[in-house]
Amino acid sequence: LSLEERLANYVVEGSKDGLIDDLNEALKKYAPLDIINGPLMKGMEEVGRLFNDNELIVAEVLQSAEVMKAAVAHLEPFMERTETAVKGKILLATVKGDVHDIGKNLVEIILSNNGYQVVNLGIKVPPEQLIAAYREEKPDAIGLSGLLVKSAQQMVTTAQDLREAGIEVPILVGGAALTRKFTHTRIAPEYNGLVLYAKDAMDGLDLANRLSD
């Protein structure tokens, strides 16, 4: 197998045997983020497909998630970072009812490596908790992640609750269940501030930079 195929396979098989050596090998050729977005994401997509076809059980998907997390943790120190002063503070959360956090944590890494102070509230964060954290932290923006279809609807509810609490800072939304269209037609109308859709973590950084400029 090629190096790229092996990297995808670690994720699919949920195995860490040899992972670090191959990641180090890949770092000679690719930027850390390209390793994540390329072979590792390809593996995760395959996991999603197998899971969907009932060829994997949740416990196995969890193993795959562990491999992905270990890989991201290994690659993180090699990522580019800017030593600029804090560009802004961002509150980050996976929405209520949703446990998926690999994408959100990637967003945290990218933002914090690029001059943002990130307050990561974790997973299954209900609107009340977000509102309380907003009042305490006074962030410049709020980032919401969600991968389940029901999480897209939960973002609509969350936007409504934030609006009712008088919050108007920009909201950045992302995650597999979401589309730009859903963001603009369903979430944005429920909120008094900007609602921006990010297709991936780098896109999230671009949007945050545009807001802070």
Ligand code: B1M
């Ligand atoms: Co789940 N899961 N899962 N899962 N899981 C999906 C999402 C699913 C599509 C798999 C499938 O069936 N094909 C499916 C959703 C179906 C649907 O709603 N339509 C699904 C399901 C059904 C479930 C359960 C319900 C299964 C069950 O229990 N029967 C359950 C849900 C529990 C719950 O949330 N209440 C569940 C559980 C799990 C695990 C715990 C086993 C594990 C998560 C572990 C963890 O996160 N700690 C897991 C995993 C790993 C997946 C898949 C396979 C991979 C997700 C992932 O980590 N991708 C996923 C299938 C898939 O996506 N192919 C699947 C890698 C990650 C880097 O990508 O998070 O998409 P992602 O992030 C991307 C972008 O989306 C974006 O940037 C990242 C790339 O740079 N992004 C943002 C994300 N958030 C952003 C926020 C931003 C900006 C960009 O700004 C704020």
